[in-house]
Amino acid sequence: MLKEIVSKINMRRVLRYALYLFLMLVFQTMVLTQIRPAGVCPFVLPAAVVAVGMFEGGTWGAVFGLFMGIFTDMAFVESTVAFTLLFPLLAFATGFVSRFFINRRFFAFMVAAAAGLLITGFVQALRVMAADGWTGVLLRTTLLQTLWSLPPAALAYLPPARWIE
Amino acid sequence: MKEYLKKNGIRMAILVIAVALLIVLGTAARGGRISLAHNATGVVLSPVQKVVSSAVNWFDSIYGYLYRYDSLMAENESLRTQLAEAQQSARDGIEATEENTRLRALLELRQRHTDYVFESAKVVLWSSSNWSHSFTISKGSSSGIELGDPVITEYGAVVGQITELGENWATVSTIIDVDMSLGAFVGSTGTSGIVLGEYALMRDHQAKLTYLADGAQIYVGDEVLTSGEGGAFPQGLVIGRLTAVQTEAGGQVMFGIVEPECVFETLVQVFVIKSFEVVE
Numbered sequence: 001m002l003k004e005i006v007s008k009i010n011m012r013r014v015l016r017y018a019l020y021l022f023l024m025l026v027f028q029t030m031v032l033t034q035i036r037p038a039g040v041c042p043f044v045l046p047a048a049v050v051a052v053g054m055f056e057g058g059t060w061g062a063v064f065g066l067f068m069g070i071f072t073d074m075a076f077v078e079s080t081v082a083f084t085l086l087f088p089l090l091a092f093a094t095g096f097v098s099r100f101f102i103n104r105r106f107f108a109f110m111v112a113a114a115a116g117l118l119i120t121g122f123v124q125a126l127r128v129m130a131a132d133g134w135t136g137v138l139l140r141t142t143l144l145q146t147l148w149s150l151p152p153a154a155l156a157y158l159p160p161a162r163w164i165e
Numbered sequence: 166m167k168e169y170l171k172k173n174g175i176r177m178a179i180l181v182i183a184v185a186l187l188i189v190l191g192t193a194a195r196g197g198r199i200s201l202a203h204n205a206t207g208v209v210l211s212p213v214q215k216v217v218s219s220a221v222n223w224f225d226s227i228y229g230y231l232y233r234y235d236s237l238m239a240e241n242e243s244l245r246t247q248l249a250e251a252q253q254s255a256r257d258g259i260e261a262t263e264e265n266t267r268l269r270a271l272l273e274l275r276q277r278h279t280d281y282v283f284e285s286a287k288v289v290l291w292s293s294s295n296w297s298h299s300f301t302i303s304k305g306s307s308s309g310i311e312l313g314d315p316v317i318t319e320y321g322a323v324v325g326q327i328t329e330l331g332e333n334w335a336t337v338s339t340i341i342d343v344d345m346s347l348g349a350f351v352g353s354t355g356t357s358g359i360v361l362g363e364y365a366l367m368r369d370h371q372a373k374l375t376y377l378a379d380g381a382q383i384y385v386g387d388e389v390l391t392s393g394e395g396g397a398f399p400q401g402l403v404i405g406r407l408t409a410v411q412t413e414a415g416g417q418v419m420f421g422i423v424e425p426e427c428v429f430e431t432l433v434q435v436f437v438i439k440s441f442e443v444v445e
Binding site for chain 1: 184214338
């Protein structure tokens with residue numbers, strides 16, 4: 001598989017996705033951090049991973065997700081490898097589902113992104129739950145985080161969708 | 166489908182797990198210190214963060230001007246009388262004046278604690294995570310800051326602790342963060358305990374005072390101070406005040422809810438205590 005990846009490397013494509021990754025990280029850590037309706041900040045990075053998984057397929061999506069996961073773990077003080085493991089899985093699952101079960105239209109993406117955001121929210125909540133036990137506040141934060149993340153998630157759809165066209 | 170999963174899934178899973186293991190082992194080997202790549206990312210992003218932070222502050226002031234216009238008009242009359250003073254203040258630079266005030270308060274604190282070695286730093290950006298309570302500051306290891314250093318306000322109120330350290334940046338986890346715990350004692354009664362971050366309380370900008378001794382007496386309004394136990398924080402810094410005294414579900418164990426003295430929303434500048442005398 002690595003041979004396949006290396007042989008298919010297209011520098012332009014790699015640079016595009018590197019720029020996409022950088023811009024999404026900047027958008028998340030520097031812009032979205034200022035927006036906190038009801039004290040909850042949107043988390044758009046899982047949607048970016050889902051978008052790449054959907055348009056580039058499971059393998060490339062997982063590679064992108066791996067890098068996005070590593071940088072997200074660096075950006076968030078509370079996680080060491082949670083996103084490094086989760087994001088490739090999300091991207092691969094999206095690639096798999098979009099190959100066999102769903103199309104690549106906007107609505108299908110939003111449904112997949114919502115699922116990805118919700119899974120991410122629950123994974124984040126698990127860490128806190130392990131220490132403090134389950135409380136309604138965890139569910140509230142998870143649901144609000146997912147809900148607030150959907151409008152900016154729409155932005156994550158556009159670049160990969162345009163590049164593939 | 167099966168072939169797709171078999172062809173791509175297993176090898177991809179092995180690759181991802183291998184990378185994750187490398188990160189975990191690397192982190193463990195460095196004893197909590199960040200990696201070179203992490204540091205480099207911070208060094209590269211730090212100036213961008215500062216620019217974004219300034220831009221956001223500027224937009225915030227414009228937004229405030231537009232939407233508070235009516236109340237500003239009402240205040241206008243009373244402000245006329247303060248005009249001369251405001252002009253002087255403007256000439257000197259409001260920011261410089263505010264910083265001066267903070268430094269004066271700090272000087273007072275320094276005179277009380279001659280053993281403290283401070284490093285002032287600006288708050289650059291709050292974390293966008295909903296699961297922790299932390300922010301980035303403008304100074305790092307190049308200024309002599311170390312991992313675990315306590316961070317306070319100019320009035321000596323505890324803000325948090327350095328939990329990630331880069332060359333020119335550092336991450337401060339605040340005292341209400343879910344991963345934070347610090348030794349404390351209640352000023353009025355001398356009861357000792359531990360101030361712990363708890364998620365539900367963190368959302369309300371509060372923390373929990375727990376692990377109190379049997380028969381301990383704590384009351385609403387009591388001041389909570391650092392005990393200095395463990396040597397991470399100097400003794401006697403203000404953590405906050407008790408706003409409630411409750412018992413755990415079983416009704417046996419008592420704990421207090423602490424409202425931090427530090428108002429996190431208004432933090433602009435913080436002071437890292439690089440060195441202090443540990444009281445045994």
